[in-house]
Amino acid sequence: MRKIRVATVVLLGCLIALALLPLVAEKYYIQLFTKMMLMAIFAMSLDLLVGYTGLVSLGHAAFFGLAGYALAFAAPQYQAANLWLSLPLAMAGSAALALVIGALVLRTSGIYFIMVTLAFAQMVFFLFHDTKIAGGADGIYVYAKPVAAIAGWEPFSLENHTHFYFVVLLLLALVYALLRVLLASPFGRVIVGIRVNEQRMRSLGYRTFRYKLACFVLSGALAGMAGYFAAAQFGFVSPDTLGWHQSGGVLMMVILGGMGTLNGAILGAFTMMLLELGFQGLPAVGEVDIGKHWQLLMGGFIVCAVLLLPHGLLGLGRLVSPRPETGSD
Amino acid sequence: MTEAVLRTERLTKHFGGLAAVSDVSLGFFIDQIHAVIGPNGAGKTTLTNLVSGELASTSGHIYLDGEDITGLSADRISQRGVGRSYQKTNIFLPFTAFENCRLAAQSRLPSSMRFIRPALRYDNVSREALRALVEVGLEHRAQAPAATLSHGEQRQLEIAMTLATRPRILLLDEPLAGMGGEESARMVELLQKLKQAHAMLLVEHDMDAVFALADRLTVMVNGNVLESGTPEQIRASAAVQEAYLGTEDAHA
Numbered sequence: 001m002r003k004i005r006v007a008t009v010v011l012l013g014c015l016i017a018l019a020l021l022p023l024v025a026e027k028y029y030i031q032l033f034t035k036m037m038l039m040a041i042f043a044m045s046l047d048l049l050v051g052y053t054g055l056v057s058l059g060h061a062a063f064f065g066l067a068g069y070a071l072a073f074a075a076p077q078y079q080a081a082n083l084w085l086s087l088p089l090a091m092a093g094s095a096a097l098a099l100v101i102g103a104l105v106l107r108t109s110g111i112y113f114i115m116v117t118l119a120f121a122q123m124v125f126f127l128f129h130d131t132k133i134a135g136g137a138d139g140i141y142v143y144a145k146p147v148a149a150i151a152g153w154e155p156f157s158l159e160n161h162t163h164f165y166f167v168v169l170l171l172l173a174l175v176y177a178l179l180r181v182l183l184a185s186p187f188g189r190v191i192v193g194i195r196v197n198e199q200r201m202r203s204l205g206y207r208t209f210r211y212k213l214a215c216f217v218l219s220g221a222l223a224g225m226a227g228y229f230a231a232a233q234f235g236f237v238s239p240d241t242l243g244w245h246q247s248g249g250v251l252m253m254v255i256l257g258g259m260g261t262l263n264g265a266i267l268g269a270f271t272m273m274l275l276e277l278g279f280q281g282l283p284a285v286g287e288v289d290i291g292k293h294w295q296l297l298m299g300g301f302i303v304c305a306v307l308l309l310p311h312g313l314l315g316l317g318r319l320v321s322p323r324p325e326t327g328s329d
Numbered sequence: 330m331t332e333a334v335l336r337t338e339r340l341t342k343h344f345g346g347l348a349a350v351s352d353v354s355l356g357f358f359i360d361q362i363h364a365v366i367g368p369n370g371a372g373k374t375t376l377t378n379l380v381s382g383e384l385a386s387t388s389g390h391i392y393l394d395g396e397d398i399t400g401l402s403a404d405r406i407s408q409r410g411v412g413r414s415y416q417k418t419n420i421f422l423p424f425t426a427f428e429n430c431r432l433a434a435q436s437r438l439p440s441s442m443r444f445i446r447p448a449l450r451y452d453n454v455s456r457e458a459l460r461a462l463v464e465v466g467l468e469h470r471a472q473a474p475a476a477t478l479s480h481g482e483q484r485q486l487e488i489a490m491t492l493a494t495r496p497r498i499l500l501l502d503e504p505l506a507g508m509g510g511e512e513s514a515r516m517v518e519l520l521q522k523l524k525q526a527h528a529m530l531l532v533e534h535d536m537d538a539v540f541a542l543a544d545r546l547t548v549m550v551n552g553n554v555l556e557s558g559t560p561e562q563i564r565a566s567a568a569v570q571e572a573y574l575g576t577e578d579a580h581a
Contacts, residue, residue, distance in 0.1 A: 186441040186448045193432050196421045203381060203419075204494060205407035205436040214442065 011263065018169055022162045034165045034233060036273045037172045038226045043253040043265040044175060045222035050251065051260030052183065053215050054195030055106075058114050058247050059121025060223055062101070063094040065242025067224030068231030069128065070094075072140045080144035083158070087146070090228040091221045097124070098220025102213045118244055129239040139238030142231055158232060168229060172266075175222060179262055182218075191215050195260075256305055258312025267313050275301060332395065333358055334528035335380065335411070335498045340389035342375055342552075349375040351552045352389070357498055357528040362520065364531045364539045367549035368572075373532040374416060376549070377500050380530065381413045382406035394497070407436070412496030414487045416503045416532075420475050426486050427471040430458035433493035461493035465519060481512035488519070498528040505535045517542060540564075548572070 018037075022030050042064055049055045070090035074081040105116045127133075134140045145158040156163040182188050190211050193201050201208050231237045240246065249272070257268025279294035290297070309315045333356035342350040350372040357363050365373050378384040380391060382403040390399045393409055401409075421429050434457035435441060435448065449455065462468045465485040470478060475486060484504060491499060504520070505513050517538055523529070524544075533539050539546070540560050547557040548569050556566045563569055 181447075182444050184447040184449075185445060186435055186438065186443045186451065186454075188444075189428075189432055189435065189448045190441045193421060193424075196423060197419070199383075200419050200421065201432075202403045203383065203407055203413060204433050204490070205404050206441065207402075207404045211441070 007263070015173065022165055027161055030161050030165050031233070032273075032277070034161070034168050035230070036270050037168045038230045038233070039250070039253065039273060040266040040269040041168075041172055041175050042223055042226035042230075042250050043257070043269040044179060044262055045219045045226065046250050047254045047259065047262065047265040048179065048191075048215060048219045048222070050254055051265070052188075052195060053191040053212060054198075055212065055216070056114050056251075057117040058244065058251065059101070059117035059119075060219075060250055061242045061244070061246035062121040062124040063098055063220035063223040064227035064230070064246065064250075065128075065237070065239070066097055066124065067091060067094045067227035068142075068237040068241050069134055069140070070224075071146065071228050071231045072134060072142050072237050075142055075144060075146070078143045081146045083146040083148045084150065087225070087228055091224040094224025094227070095217050095221040098217045099213070102216035102220070106209060106212050106216060118247070121242065121247055122244060125239055125243050128242065134237070137239060139236055139240075142235050142237065145232050145235075164229075164233065171225065171229070175225070176262055176266075187211065187214070252302060256302065256312055258314035261312075261314055264312050264314040271313060272298075331358065333392075334394060335530075336392045337376075337380065338390040338392065340376070340379055340391065341387045342372075342379055342384060343387045348552045350379060350386075353549075353552075353554055355547060355554070355557065357530055359497075359528050360525055361544045362524050362529045362531055362542050363545045363547065364533060364543035365547045365549060366533065366536075366539055367555075370551070371549040372552040373549055374502055375552075377413065377502050377530065377532060380406075381411055381500055407494060407496075410495070410497035411500065412491035412494050412498070413500035414484075414491050414502060414504060416506060418480075418483045418487055420483060420486055420490065422476040423474060425472050425474055426462065426467055426478065426482075426489075427458060429475055429486055430461045430489050430493045431455060433490040434458045434461065436494055457495070458493050461489040464492055464523075465489040466515070481508050481516075484508060484512075484516065485519075488516075492523075496527065498530065499523065500530045502532045503534060504531070505533055505538055513538065 018033070021033060025033070046057065046060045049057050049060070067090035070093045071081060071086055074086035074089060101117070101120045105113060105120060108116050129137050148154055148156055148158065156167060158164050158167065190201070190206060194208050194211060198208050227241065231241070253268035253272045254265050255268070256272060257266065258264030275298060276294065279297045280291050282290040282294070284290060305313070335357040337353055337355050340350060340353045341348065353376060355363070365376065367373055375384065379386050382401055382405065386399060390397055392398065393411065398406055398409060421432065424432070431448070431454060434454045435451070438451070438454065459468065459471070462471055465488050467482060467485050467489055470482060475483065478486060488501070488504060501520070505516055508516060513535070520529070520531070520542055531539070531542065543560055545558070546560050546563045548555045548563060550572050555572055556563060556569050
């Protein structure tokens with residue numbers, strides 16, 4: 001019981017720190033943390049599949065990237081899209097794509113599931129890469145950030161980087177709370193049951209396919225939310241945002257942080273992005289430019305983390321004070 | 330006798346050229362334990378898998394309360410009131426005993442596409458789960474993770490999960506497997522209590538238990554029904570003596 005309260009205190013502390021950050025940080029760091037929080041939402045959406053339902057997807061970037069493109073389409077040349085229209089539209093687009101892909105790939109499992117999700121995501125990648133619908137390989141610009149106007153009244157402006165930051169922080173907290181509620185609901189219990197023993201769930205009378213599909217669609221929509229704001233922040237969408245590299249990166253965040261825990265997904269996203277920055281900033285030693293070869297260091301770090309921390313970075317806490325897995329979380 | 334809860338009609342399953350189950354026609358009634366015995370490979374577990382929908386039959390029919398359920402998926406058959414337990418313990422090891430049963434009971438909600446209210450606040454579901462645990466005598470272990478239960482307790486939990494789905498017929502695949510004497514005796518007592526409200530298909534190797542429990546016995550050999558009748562009739566059958574009971578010493 002005490003353990004739960006410690007976790008809650010840590011979580012609240014992090015939330016307060018994030019809320020106070022814009023008071024002290026420069027623009028560069030505010031934007032960096034905005035990006036990290038978006039990746040944290042993206043990672044949580046994938047963790048719902050990988051860590052909770054037991055579906056390891058290697059094509060999750062398709063839903064992230066598609067929503068970015070949806071924003072680009074919704075913002076014709078130099079004109080800003082309306083946030084309240086384009087965001088639901090983008091998320092619905094990602095959800096629809098997830099529904100179609102999910103209806104097909106969820107008929108497979110295990111290694112085949114990994115390969116088929118990858119294959120479908122690559123199809124989406126090449127659709128944007130090899131055709132002229134959105135600038136092909138060069139990508140497409142989002143010149144103006146979406147406006148949040150409701151009948152002339154604008155509660156906040158995404159052009160302001162501090163406003164943008166707080167919007168994303170609010171979304172991070174909302175998605176976190178939403179998933180917490182979801183995981184405690186009958187639906188949440190069903191998806192975790194599917195991960196532990198899908199065959200038994202079926203013999204208990206659950207039509208597991210439906211629940212997996214619902215989960216896949218929800219996860220796709222949330223990935224779309226992250227992708228929409230990432231595109232708005234960056235002002236540019238390219239096929240790379242929906243490529244396998246992106247899918248692999250977010251999967252690493254989930255594994256690094258600790259699968260099957262929302263806190264782990266957030267921690268993994270923050271750690272990966274800070275490490276990337278830290279490694280890139282390393283000075284040259286003699287002839288060798290270490291910063292340029294940051295991916296080598298990152299690779300080494302991931303290998304060590306996986307070997308030494310089978311439960312991810314959150315597992316570090318459990319090393320200090322072990323706690324039995326109840327499976328109810 | 331009243332109408333059978335479950336009836337199979339010339340039920341047949343081929344695996345390639347092998348007839349694992351052929352032409353099996355049996356009836357299962359409330360207040361009657363119907364034991365299916367036979368040597369290894371006789372087709373007992375395959376028969377169970379056919380009835381529960383986990384395997385598709387090659388030919389023949391299955392009727393539940395007179396309705397043809399042949400070819401329905403396992404989840405649909407479960408929803409119609411067929412509950413089963415497994416030869417190899419098949420539970421959710423990381424979950425508590427209570428959560429195992431709660432999840433089983435939750436399957437009887439019209440839908441689990443419920444996203445807001447916490448699962449633990451569905452009082453009817455929790456009550457049903459607890460009732461099932463009490464029925465098998467496992468309520469004192471409700472909060473223990475299933476993985477920490479003894480083998481016998483896991484077998485009991487397996488039955489409790491099945492009961493939490495409120496089935497009309499129980500398909501029990503070797504519920505006594507690997508149990509010690511005292512645990513066995515308790516399970517036998519439990520099955521006797523359960524038969525009052527359920528039809529029961531019992532696959533079991535423990536001959537003492539089978540003859541103590543069964544109201545009706547079916548002997549299978551190589552996928553075929555060799556003999557079906559009361560325990561006395563089976564004991565007296567020359568064909569059974571020759572094919573199966575002659576090896577009783579090996580099992581005892």
